[in-house]
Structure formats: C-alpha cells, structure tokens
Amino acid sequence: MNEIIEFLPQVIEGLKMTIEIFLITLVLSIPLGILISIGRISKIKVVKLLTGIYVLVLRGTPLLLQILFIFFGLPLININIPRFPAAIIAMVLNYGAYFGEIFRAGISSIDKGQFEGAEVLGLTKKDTFFRIIMPQALKRIFPPVANEVVTLVKDTALIYVVGLDELLKIAKIAANRLSSIMPFVVVAIVYLIFNGLITKTLEIIEKKFNYYQ
Template identity: 45%
Template structure:
C-alpha cells in the first residue's frame, strides 16, 4: 500500500469530514441552548408547558435518531395537504433531526445538573440578598454546568460518531467516501483512515472538554 494511494483516498475523505464537522457544529450550537430551554419548561409551574416538554423529551429519546432522520427526509414530504411545503434538502433535514434529538438528551443532562445542586444554595443566596436573577446566573447555572460538563462531553463525542448516519440519507460525508473507496479498490485501508480521522476529531473534543473541566474546577 503506497503512500500516494493513502494521500489519494484521504483527500475526498477529508472533504467529507468537512460535512461531518459542519453538522457537528450546527447540532451542538443549536441543541445545547434548546435543551436548556426544555429543561426550564420541564421545571415550569405551568403544567401544560411541562407536559409538552416531557412528551418531547420522551419521544426524541425513545426513538432512534436514524428513524427521525428518515422521517424528516422522506416522511415530511408525504404528509397529507402540507407535505409539498415540507420538502427539505437532505442535509438540512438531517441537521433538524440531530438538533431536536440531541436537545432532548441535553435537556435531561441539564435537569440532572440542576437536581444535583443542594437546596441550601438557594437559601444561602437569599440570605446574601441576591435576587432570583442573580441567584440563577451567578450561583445556580455555574454549578449546574460544572456538574453537567462530563455528561455534555460524552454526548458531544457521541454526536461526532453519530454523524456517520448521514450515510443513510445519501449525504456525502466521511463514511460515504470511505465506503466508496473500499468498494472501488477492494481494500479496507479507507476504513482505517476514516477511523483515524474520527479518532482525531474526538481527541480534539476530549482535550477541549478536559480544559473546560479544569477551568470550572478551579473557579
């Protein structure tokens, strides 16, 4: 196996990795704040709002991400009456599925982080004269993120690996180019190279979250 061949097959896979990385950033940037919104809705005193958020979380955590992607790509367009207005680009549909799916998981992570905070923190803040906004932003949220950070890290790494599901809806990403090279050249080397690229992406994420954990630890 020559180095020229490795370079040749790596170029399209690196191009596919750009799609993988783009999907990751869209999903992570949109799903984390959306997940936090659903966490607040779950804890809301307004019962219909809490019920709606709990139902959303149950549905998106209880069904496979692949099924959700297939629904947004191929299911929406065949809905009666409104289907013709819901035809989405496959990458856009995949992004929508990823955002909604991971928002449900992040909502549960943040809810667990809030539950881990001792109620005495609220009482202490009240004694110190902090209002509700100050208590939330300066006391509760920093502690919640510190507690939730390891779980957020794990979920983010899982997100990188789940981007391979784009292959199922024919969006050309890293795995697509690797599989194409394997079928064309009858060698498993493209799979090894794809694995290395995935490992490098997860390594960068792991180091980033380790850095964040150290920062939060000493604050």
C-alpha cells in the same frame, strides 16, 4: 498506497462536512437543552408535560429513524426539507433532548437553599438561574455533557442515509471502488484523531471548573 493517497482529498472534504454538522448541532442543541430543562422543572403543568413528551419521544427512538422521518417522512405531508437542514434538525432535536435531561438533573441537584438565598438577596429569577444556579450546575453536569459531545462526533456518521458526503459515505464509495477495506481504516483513524482532539479540549475546559470545588 497510491490509491489511498488519492483518496485523502476526499477524506478531507468528508471531514469538513462532519465538522460542520458537529459544530452546528452542538451550538444549537445546547441552548435547546437548557430550554428543555427549564420546561422539565417548570411549575406550569402544560409546559412540563409537553417537554416531558418531547424528551420521551426523542430519547426513546433511534436518531437514524428520526433523520429518516424528517427527510423521507415529512414530504408525505407536503413538508419538504433539503438534505443538510433535515440532518441538522434531526441531530439538534435529538441532542437537545439528551442535553435537556442532563441539565435538568444538574439543576435539580442544587440545594434549594441556593434559590431561597438568592430570593432573600433580591435577585430576579433570571439572575438567580444564570448567575447562581447554572455556574454550580455546570460543574456537576460537565462530565456527562462531555460524553454526549464525544458521542455526537460518532453520530454524525448517520447522516450518510440522506446522501450527504460525510466521512462514512466517502469511505463506502472508495471501498467499493477499490475493493478494499483500507478506506474504512483511514476514516477510522481520522475519527480517532478528531475525537482525541475533542476529548483533550474537553479535559482542558473541565479543569477550568475546578474553582467551584
């Protein structure tokens, strides 16, 4: 038990890294997802094709492989990216693709009459999208977005492959040193608490969208 207590400060440090990766990925991937969704429904064929290929590649390959490619693969063509930015880039690109498809589905589900009505009222395409379409789409896409956010918490564990001191790496080092599985149990509990807080926060936010019903 004393060894576990001594292990807790390391867990806190690992949690800080996990939260940092989580927040930065979330803040950057959601705007990227919106841009991708706009490209996916664009009438410009080149834009639609390129964003379609992007989504296909990023959703069709494992996130772990993408992290390894950016950190270990790009140096082969003289593109060297430090550990932390490499992890962020991979996570953002991956989740941008998933959020993009979610947003695309939400936007496409809005009745075309909404677009036509906004055009009759003289609204610009920008105002139509952000003031009419997106508020309605957000209500519909929030549950799948919330699921991706919860998954993101767990996917932060994958950054251990580039040597960042997140929760899983901390637990593996401690488990080897102590010859015990308890560090993994402690980290599992931390993940459960963190995910519980995220889930509760998302439930509160979802209730805010009830006025669209």
